């Protein structure tokens with residue numbers, strides 16, 4: 136089996152590349168190093184089953200041309216802008232790196248008759264539906280970040296391309312993912328702030344923002360489990376953990392694990408970290424649980440384990 140991993144030099148992508156290689160796949164990785172790193176490519180470069188292309192996937196013609204002779208069985212499409220705040224300052228970032236990368240992938244599939252797709256979507260497509268349980272078939276979605284909007288638009292294009300070209304498609308909507316080799320996000324922000332000032336920690340919002348954090352290796356397990364044989368048509372799954380962690384609890388765990396004591400928390404106030412942030416949400420995981428999969432780490436455990444790795 137030959138798999139193409141877009142965004143394979145990124146955080147989740149590089150874990151996926153490793154698992155695919157370990158399971159005997161040939162892997163083509165494409166990345167342009169927007170947020171990916173050379174180090175995550177160098178790790179595999181001597182493996183004869185691994186090939187790396189540095190391509191800006193937004194450039195549809197270049198992407199399709201460079202990969203036209205590769206006989207690909209399945210595409211794991213992970214390339215996107217993963218920095219929601221950066222996209223919040225400039226909508227073009229998500230239009231290009233979150234939506235257009237998807238369009239290019241779909242074009243490659245259509246032109247090269249590639250039939251199998253895994254797409255990494257996000258809980259952000261649900262928007263801020265206070266108190267509502269988010270099931271996969273919830274309609275009338277109103278994403279509130281450009282990132283969520285671009286992922287939702289991607290899902291729509293994927294749906295139409297899947298129907299028009301008989302693709303077999305698996306869409307996963309997942310929340311925050313953390314674990315070894317993470318390079319940005321709230322845990323990093325806290326670590327950096329504490330290195331600068333070990334006595335006081337600024338926390339965006341009021342600290343009650345509470346989200347599920349899934350451990351990256353749990354996510355890789357379920358991706359592999361569900362993509363060995365993708366059923367015909369298009370399937371959508373919420374993927375996550377039953378528990379959630381508040382921002383203040385993350386601060387507590389970071390301080391505890393990194394050995395900072397008596398730190399004074401300074402909240403910037405308001406119940407969101409930044410505009411476009413969804414402070415709380417409830418994900419329905421029944422569909423994936425019915426497939427026999429549960430995450431092995433709780434949200435708090437995932438946070439603690441990640442801080443230990445960073446340490």
Ligand SMILES: NC(=O)c1ccc[n+]([C@@H]2O[C@H](COP(=O)([O-])OP(=O)(O)OC[C@H]3O[C@@H](n4cnc5c(N)ncnc54)[C@H](O)[C@@H]3O)[C@@H](O)[C@H]2O)c1
Nearest residue numbers: 142145146147166167169170171192213214215217311312
């Ligand atoms: N990390 C999370 O918490 C989370 C949550 C939900 C969904 N996701 C999705 O999972 C996927 C992977 O996320 P991640 O955390 O590993 O992010 P990441 O930023 O580490 O990985 C994304 C990769 O895509 C690459 N990329 C971006 N634009 C590109 C372009 N135009 N051409 C080529 N490569 C490009 C980046 O360089 C990066 O290596 C993304 O689609 C993200 O939206 C992530």
